[in-house]
Amino acid sequence: METVGFDAKDDTVLEQLEVLVVIFSLRESRLKVLLKAQAGDLWALPGRPVRLSSSLEQAAAEELDCHTGVADAYLEQLYTYGDPERISGRRLISVAYFALIPADAPYTAGEAYGARWFAVDDLPPLAMDHAEIIAYALRRLRYKLEYSAVGFQLLPETFTLSEIQRTYEMILGEKIDKRNFRRRILAAGIIEPTPALRTGEGRPARLYRYRPDAVAEVKARRLFP
Amino acid sequence: METVGFDAKDDTVLEQLEVLVVIFSLRESRLKVLLKAQAGDLWALPGRPVRLSSSLEQAAAEELDCHTGVADAYLEQLYTYGDPERISGRRLISVAYFALIPADAPYTAGEAYGARWFAVDDLPPLAMDHAEIIAYALRRLRYKLEYSAVGFQLLPETFTLSEIQRTYEMILGEKIDKRNFRRRILAAGIIEPTPALRTGEGRPARLYRYRPDAVAEVKARRLFP
DNA sequence: GCAAAAGTGTTACAGTTACACCCATGG
DNA sequence: CCATGGGTGTAACTGTAACACTTTTGC
Numbered sequence: 001m002e003t004v005g006f007d008a009k010d011d012t013v014l015e016q017l018e019v020l021v022v023i024f025s026l027r028e029s030r031l032k033v034l035l036k037a038q039a040g041d042l043w044a045l046p047g048r049p050v051r052l053s054s055s056l057e058q059a060a061a062e063e064l065d066c067h068t069g070v071a072d073a074y075l076e077q078l079y080t081y082g083d084p085e086r087i088s089g090r091r092l093i094s095v096a097y098f099a100l101i102p103a104d105a106p107y108t109a110g111e112a113y114g115a116r117w118f119a120v121d122d123l124p125p126l127a128m129d130h131a132e133i134i135a136y137a138l139r140r141l142r143y144k145l146e147y148s149a150v151g152f153q154l155l156p157e158t159f160t161l162s163e164i165q166r167t168y169e170m171i172l173g174e175k176i177d178k179r180n181f182r183r184r185i186l187a188a189g190i191i192e193p194t195p196a197l198r199t200g201e202g203r204p205a206r207l208y209r210y211r212p213d214a215v216a217e218v219k220a221r222r223l224f225p
Numbered sequence: 226m227e228t229v230g231f232d233a234k235d236d237t238v239l240e241q242l243e244v245l246v247v248i249f250s251l252r253e254s255r256l257k258v259l260l261k262a263q264a265g266d267l268w269a270l271p272g273r274p275v276r277l278s279s280s281l282e283q284a285a286a287e288e289l290d291c292h293t294g295v296a297d298a299y300l301e302q303l304y305t306y307g308d309p310e311r312i313s314g315r316r317l318i319s320v321a322y323f324a325l326i327p328a329d330a331p332y333t334a335g336e337a338y339g340a341r342w343f344a345v346d347d348l349p350p351l352a353m354d355h356a357e358i359i360a361y362a363l364r365r366l367r368y369k370l371e372y373s374a375v376g377f378q379l380l381p382e383t384f385t386l387s388e389i390q391r392t393y394e395m396i397l398g399e400k401i402d403k404r405n406f407r408r409r410i411l412a413a414g415i416i417e418p419t420p421a422l423r424t425g426e427g428r429p430a431r432l433y434r435y436r437p438d439a440v441a442e443v444k445a446r447r448l449f450p
Numbered sequence: 451g452c453a454a455a456a457g458t459g460t461t462a463c464a465g466t467t468a469c470a471c472c473c474a475t476g477g
Numbered sequence: 478c479c480a481t482g483g484g485t486g487t488a489a490c491t492g493t494a495a496c497a498c499t500t501t502t503g504c
Contacts, residue, residue, distance in 0.1 A: 014241055014316065014318075016239055016242070017241070017242070017307075017318060050307070052309065052316050053309055054309070055307065055308040055309060055310075056305065056307040056308070056318075057308075077304060077305065079302060080281065080302065080305040080320050082242075082275070082280065082281040082320070083280040083281070083282075084277065084278055084279070084280060085280075091239065091277050093239075093242060093281075093318070093320075095305050095307070095318075160483085161483085161484090162482075162483075177467075177468070177469085178483090178484085178485095179468095179469085179484085179485070179486080180466075180467065180468085182484080182485085183485095183486095184466095199475075199476090200475095200476090200481090200482080201475085201476075201477095201480085201481050201482060202474080202475065202476080202480080202481035202482030202483065203473060203474040203475050203481080203482060203483045203484075204474070204475065204482095204483080205482080205483055205484090206483085206484090385456085386456085386457090387455075387456075402494070402495070402496085403456090403457085403458095404457090404458070404459080404495095404496085405493075405494065405495085407457080407458085408458095408459095409493095424502075424503090425454095425455080425502095425503090426453085426454050426455065426502085426503070426504095427453080427454035427455030427456065427501075427502065427503080428454080428455055428456045428457080428500065428501035428502050428503095429455090429456080429501070429502065430455075430456055430457090431456085431457090
């Protein structure tokens, strides 16, 4: 074999290569993952082959966009799965990404193309090693939550302190003390109050906004509870 | 195109796929990386194509073995680089791994095939995006050092407390208090004393051994200074 | 006996946790 | 006026950081 030339608009794909995307979102007060129906009652992570002309991350972003309509979500490479045993009769390299989309992204957007949201603790039977991939993505998400500001990527533009706290509790699966949580998250300086209040049952709550300029991941570990 | 069948001993390779290995070791009291000479005064990370029949990690382990003679070193997948722009005229997906080999592995073993050790803070001109890959591997190594027992993979089977401390200082690039370091590392219970002493200049030092059974990465973060 | 590295505790400080009541609104 | 969720401070405790001298060996 020899080197393959290609031009910048080459639409052919590498046969043995795909990207997969583990798309997380908060839906109905639960952390959910978007899955596509497959033949044989199995579900699978959304994924696509990679064009010669596009980067891996672009391919993942396109797959994310076509399912959720969200183009600028948080997207991070997770791991590359490429063992010969993971699929019989064919070699397949899957570069897995994980994505976080805000809770206020249109619910039904994800349900085009036979896709559905499943709570991470209540998954259907999954194709290949996709269960393992989701488990790893979840571990990484929980882990990152503790030393970075990644949790805000799951929230709408503005949110109340209680909403952030519920988000953290939902992902980490444990209760957090309200006063300690507020003190810390405010001390970290990564959110700022807006003039607006959210009114609902009970006393109205101050709405806050995330400050992406704040250097969160740097230096300070375990920023949050 | 269509699906490619293959059998378990298929030696053909995927043309656009390679593994790269960032091999770290402590040499002459510095943290060094193994690089191979390339045409045009450039140096590159050791790497190889992936056979259809072998896993990515196997391929990385083989590349590591053939350069260092170490078959059971610490090996971890780092990141997959696959943007079209990283090499002109050809699409190349590089799955990068990083490896740690003990300081007492034979020095010259790495120097077969025109390879040489370079201190991480004094690297030669590098091919493609390999400088970026090394920088990322180093960041990850430093990071992991703080919440896992990965540092022991760079040490011989037995070592003195001062040797571990110097290892940490070398990688993190900062001084650590001797008494605090010892107290913590002993409290963590991940090393145990051996009957042996190491004699040299000054008072002989107790030799310790790493206890791989100790659950290090679990639960406790920031185990070390 | 002196140079060189090993070994050893205590105190001050900072950060974390635990904890309970009043406030503002809608119905 | 009451049910609902929002908002607030302090004290005990735990972990971390700073710090200097004695011990054992080889030369």
